[in-house]
Amino acid sequence: MINKKTSANYHELMEIFSGLSQVTRCCRQDEAFCEGVTFHQFMILDAVVKHKELNMADLHKHLSVEKSTTTRLVSPLIQKKLLRRETAPHDSRAVKLMLTKKGENVHRKVWSYITDFFRKVMCNIPEKKADVVLESVKTFIEAIKNYARECSCCKARV
Amino acid sequence: MINKKTSANYHELMEIFSGLSQVTRCCRQDEAFCEGVTFHQFMILDAVVKHKELNMADLHKHLSVEKSTTTRLVSPLIQKKLLRRETAPHDSRAVKLMLTKKGENVHRKVWSYITDFFRKVMCNIPEKKADVVLESVKTFIEAIKNYARECSCCKARV
DNA sequence: TGAATATAGTTGTATAATACAACTATGATT
DNA sequence: AATCATAGTTGTATTATACAACTATATTCA
Numbered sequence: 001m002i003n004k005k006t007s008a009n010y011h012e013l014m015e016i017f018s019g020l021s022q023v024t025r026c027c028r029q030d031e032a033f034c035e036g037v038t039f040h041q042f043m044i045l046d047a048v049v050k051h052k053e054l055n056m057a058d059l060h061k062h063l064s065v066e067k068s069t070t071t072r073l074v075s076p077l078i079q080k081k082l083l084r085r086e087t088a089p090h091d092s093r094a095v096k097l098m099l100t101k102k103g104e105n106v107h108r109k110v111w112s113y114i115t116d117f118f119r120k121v122m123c124n125i126p127e128k129k130a131d132v133v134l135e136s137v138k139t140f141i142e143a144i145k146n147y148a149r150e151c152s153c154c155k156a157r158v
Numbered sequence: 159m160i161n162k163k164t165s166a167n168y169h170e171l172m173e174i175f176s177g178l179s180q181v182t183r184c185c186r187q188d189e190a191f192c193e194g195v196t197f198h199q200f201m202i203l204d205a206v207v208k209h210k211e212l213n214m215a216d217l218h219k220h221l222s223v224e225k226s227t228t229t230r231l232v233s234p235l236i237q238k239k240l241l242r243r244e245t246a247p248h249d250s251r252a253v254k255l256m257l258t259k260k261g262e263n264v265h266r267k268v269w270s271y272i273t274d275f276f277r278k279v280m281c282n283i284p285e286k287k288a289d290v291v292l293e294s295v296k297t298f299i300e301a302i303k304n305y306a307r308e309c310s311c312c313k314a315r316v
Numbered sequence: 317t318g319a320a321t322a323t324a325g326t327t328g329t330a331t332a333a334t335a336c337a338a339c340t341a342t343g344a345t346t
Numbered sequence: 347a348a349t350c351a352t353a354g355t356t357g358t359a360t361t362a363t364a365c366a367a368c369t370a371t372a373t374t375c376a
Contacts, residue, residue, distance in 0.1 A: 065364090198333090
């Protein structure tokens with residue numbers, strides 16, 4: 001049933017989605033964050049750090065992109081020698097991704113750059129509200145992901 | 159000062175930013191939402207609806223993109239005859255954008271499609287929490303925009 | 317066991333979004 | 347009037363991206 005309140009919410013949601021579109025452009029894929037690494041590329045490095053034995057299939061789930069895109073997102077990181085590839089132990093079709101020494105260093109530096117970015121963002125949120133805000137944003141993201149899974153509009157990529 | 163809590167927050171924030179990157183891909187620019195219009199294109203139609211006399215400069219602020227990109231995002235909408243251009247009344251360099259009749263119809267249809275999408279997303283959030291969640295997400299977006307303005311990393315585009 | 321099927325990943329190809337620089341045309345300032 | 351600023355477009359290049367077709371390995375089942 002549509003009442004005034006829901007209808008206002010829809011306009012609010014439109015603003016929110018526009019806002020998200022604006023701010024995610026801010027951590028744009030192609031804008032190098034630090035050490036020549038973009039936010040999206042850092043996501044890959046970080047996923048490898050956090051999951052040790054990561055193969056491409058895990059990664060394209062994590063990034064919500066097509067498998068071919070995963071290959072192409074990984075390849076510049078291989079070329080820069082931040083990541084290296086090995087055949088996965090129990091499946092010789094699969095590829096295991098690992099950080100090189102250089103990759104570890106870069107990951108560390110970019111992470112400290114990013115935490116600084118996070119810190120500065122959080123400065124703009126009253127400390128008392130911070131917890132609630134982060135929880136809420138997570139809830140919101142989950143709600144969208146749930147919907148995406150149901151409707152399969154994103155081909156189960158999320 | 160870095161304590162355990164802040165550090166945990168940083169990992170939480172990393173998850174959040176990854177999540178945002180995933181879900182915004184879900185309303186991908188190039189995935190037609192409805193009536194052959196993408197979410198991003200709808201944002202343009204909607205901005206024109208909401209602001210009546212919109213020129214390109216307003217629009218590239220609204221979309222947080224470079225002015226040349228604005229031109230190119232608008233042009234398919236002109237071609238599809240959803241928007242039309244007129245010279246702005248008090249400045250003949252500027253262009254005033256307006257919806258055509260067809261544009262109004264398409265806007266209406268896509269809006270109803272989008273509100274349906276919003277409704278389904280909100281189904282995944284407990285009704286009691288909904289207000290807090292939306293407020294919080296807005297706070298979060300504003301925090302990022304504030305930071306972006308300060309640091310000018312986004313060239314004042316946000 | 318061997319054929320059929322499924323899965324992991326890569327490459328070919330095409331498209332969309334995007335930025336930056338250079339440009340045109342108009343407006344504002346001094 | 348000359349200079350500077352602003353609105354918008356176009357040239358050019360890059361990146362992200364998907365889909366389809368492919369190779370190579372695994373799994374299943376008859």
